[in-house]
Amino acid sequence: MTRQRSMAALAALAAVVGIGCAGANRQDQMNGQLYGAAVAGQLDDVRVLLKKGANPNFRGPDSLTTLIAAMQHLQPDVVKALLDAGADPNAPDSTSAGAPPLVWGIELQESLRKQREPSVAMIFCTAYLINHGANVNAKDREGMTALSHAAMHGDLVAVQVLLEHGGDPSSKDNAGKLALNYVGDDGMFGRSREIRAALIAAAAVPRR
DSSP states (O other), rough: OOOOHHHHHHHHHHHHHHHHHHHHHHHHHHHHHHEEEEEHOOHHHHHHHHTTTTOOOOTTTOOHHEEEEEEEOHHHHHHHHHTTTTTTTTOOOSSSSOOOOOHHHHHHHHHHHHHOOOHHHHHHHHHHHHTTTTOOOBOOSSSOOOHHHHTTTTHHHHHHHHHHHOOOOTTOHHHHSOOOGGSSSSTTTHHHHHHHHHHHHHHHHHHO
């Protein structure tokens, strides 16, 4: 290869690399815009960015997926749009908790309850996750499922919904505890007896 051809080949390679970097930068920019729009509840912008190719599974600087961030900011319509666009309903956060979206939903609702502001939005988020194939038995890094978290917080409705959709009351966490072991004496709404009965009844039914 002559020197001229070598120089031409290098120039072509540089151009390709430059285009690739520019493309990557544009993708990063779109992903960041999607994350911001999701958190702000800007549904139209979210839809436009997704159509342009923004990654619905993008993780923000806080180690949360865009999906979990939208849940955290009570944006159920955005959650549905992300799931419709292919967001993974089981992708956990990248923090030390390693919690999947369903566990996040239970914990966020509990946080809202403590502020006396339980949210219908979070109920919708949970329903969307399940309808889009979320694994109801997915575990966080401590081995706890959403069912164990719901039992621990005395959330009878969540316990019932999770059991109806295949929640496994025999699943043990890293400490060897079942969801039943997390049921308190009375629960936030005094539903411990009902939660305990629901878990025991579900455990008695053979799983397919």
